[in-house]
Amino acid sequence: MSSSDDDTLPGIPNVGKADLDTMVENERPDPREELADVEADTDLGVAMAEDAQRVARGELSGDDYWDRYDEAAADEFGEAYHETPNPAVDAGDQTISTETAESLSCAVGSMDTVSTEPAQVEGDDSGNGIGTGDQKWGMVIDLQKCVGCDSCTVACKSENRTPPGVSYNVVMEEEHGEFPNVTRTNVPRPCMQCDNPPCVQVCPVSATYKMDDGVVNIDYDRCIGCRYCIIACPYGARYFDFGENYDDEVDEAGELTSPEYGVDRGTREDGKSPIGNVRKCSFCTHRLERGEEPACVETCIGDARNMGDLDDPDSEVAQMADSSRAFQLKEAEGTDPNVYYLK
Amino acid sequence: MATQGSQFDFAPGFENTRLRIAWYAFISLLLAGGAYATYLRLTQGMASTNLTSIVPWGAWVAFYIYFVGLSAGAFLVSTLANVFEIGEMHRIDRDALFAAIISMAVALLFVWIDLGRMDRMYFPFIWRQLTSALSWEVHAYVAYIGILVTELYFSMRIDLARLANRLDGVRGKLYGLLALGRLDTGDPSQAFDQRWLKRVGIVGIPLAIFMVHGGTGVLFAVSKARPYWNSGLFPVIFIISALLSGTALVMVLYVLRTRLFDGESVDLDLLEQLAQLLMGFIIIDAALTAVEALIAFSSVHPHEVDTWLVVMFGEMSWSFWWFMIGFSWVFPMVMLTRRSWRRTPWVMVVAGLTAVIGIVAVRFNIVIPAQIIPVMEGLPHGSYFPTPVEWGTSIGIVGVGLLLYTVGAEVLPLTPFSEGDHE
């Protein structure tokens, strides 16, 4: 198709490409102004940025770029630079030659390795481990907004890398009434992180327990796999890990695992926890600790799921949980879930 | 046996050598099959079962509570002699105690093989949870086994001492060791044994009733999420059906061991007493179960009613009608009705065996149906039938129990040397 600006397609508003480019240009902040706000050398920053664009356009090679700037950047940023991963060094598709990569003074490995490091080691404030925050995590799910697409279930599976037969989140679909007056409700069901959790009550070895931030943890290194907690959970939220894998569907399915409850367990192997243990939704504790929302909340296409601190009366979730639309599943059980629903 | 002559001969084992060979061959078959199934279980992990996250407890748990019940029942029968001093019952108290010990060992093997992480089986002794019935149970089982072994020791010590004094060589030493060196056979030492037998038995009764078997019932009854179990009557029925199976087992063992090992004739009065006891337990068990079902149906609680419908008309309803109602109640009851049948050893062996087998179905019908109906509408229904690996390992574990019992019965003086020792 010819790309003249004046080509009009039926039903598509005619926006000149040149206009769009101007819009972008107008929005673009002035580099010098931006860099003036930071301590680092403005000239160096502008030069690096301009050359980076040339690399992108293919006018300059990555190797030349880093030859030119490695030393200057090291001088400028000192210790911080030595500890920073270099975006050009990457396991699969690195954009510079190995020689250059090795000569760099910022050699802490690729971006990849850093981003998959467990949340636990992040920051120096060790001592307050996982789950010690003083908030009380709660989730509010608006059933009017849920369309039953199961995106949350899928997002959860890929975030937590759960094996076949283990699904921390499911969307229960219920039909009520008789034709033609039928209504259908979709009820997503994560673990409720109950305030009075029967699963915790029954565990003979205290492998599952409530953390300060309200999340119910499972210590995979202690769980003996007796499955009493599955029996006790009134919400069917717990799953036994039978050791199955998606090996037929995905190559190297067990290579990556999720740092659930802040513990990195490396690759998935037979006889190694959490195989033979009971598993369940952790409200994505590892993400919460990084300041991210749980994968299901982030992915929800209807924005039906909300995450926040129930102890903070001003938080959105606390207000929603207080509204007259709010209810909990199986309130009569006395479990007092920290997952609320809006009818 | 029980000779006191100079040519002392103690041979408590099989009278008939051919029968002995056949019996050990049979046990070897069970063990070989069990070993192969266990190998598969160990290498394939829990995936070798038909368990799922919806039905996480299956055959192994059912067998586990079955053998705990068998043990508690047999022990309580033994207290009829040791605590309540019903004279004739003394004849069977060692049988009952020994069977109770073996049953507990078998029950614990079932718990072990059921763990997702078998290598962590000692964890419950390192970490505990005060609110967990299971945590308490594990400790109660250990205490209970201690009581059983102590009871058997005090019941049998005098005969072990007699054997140690009369036999030479390795055998004499062995019995001396089993008597823990207390080789005095005089009256004061016997009175001492009797006293302690009674004392330990008195401690054991509440332990067996409330902690061991009642507690195992509580394990299920505390599950509020499963209304079918969540009833106060539940642990009581647990104990009654335990007594039922325990009495039946002791009756079978008494007849078989007297005939096949001791080559003596069965004491028909004792047999009738056991038979009447069994009859009583069958009536109470059936009545309480009927009450439980009635309460369930009149509660109109959907989960509870649905579960009972699964039990009575579901896929596995044959196990309810044939085994639970038929084998554990109706068939033995019919055989127990006539006095002349109650005094016919082989009829009572058959009646006892059907009850012992029938209660297995009772245990399956406790564990599995409550997991078939989902805990929340919208979650999938469960379905479960054990895999060959689950059956195979179960048979193997039962084989281990049979082997231990037989070896014990061939070596230990389970039949008291002279009548009236207890008086």
Ligand code: SF4
């Ligand atoms: S929903 Fe179930 S698993 Fe989650 S805290 Fe409550 S009882 Fe435990």
Ligand code: SF4
């Ligand atoms: S399966 Fe694990 S977490 Fe669950 S009750 Fe047993 S030991 Fe505790």
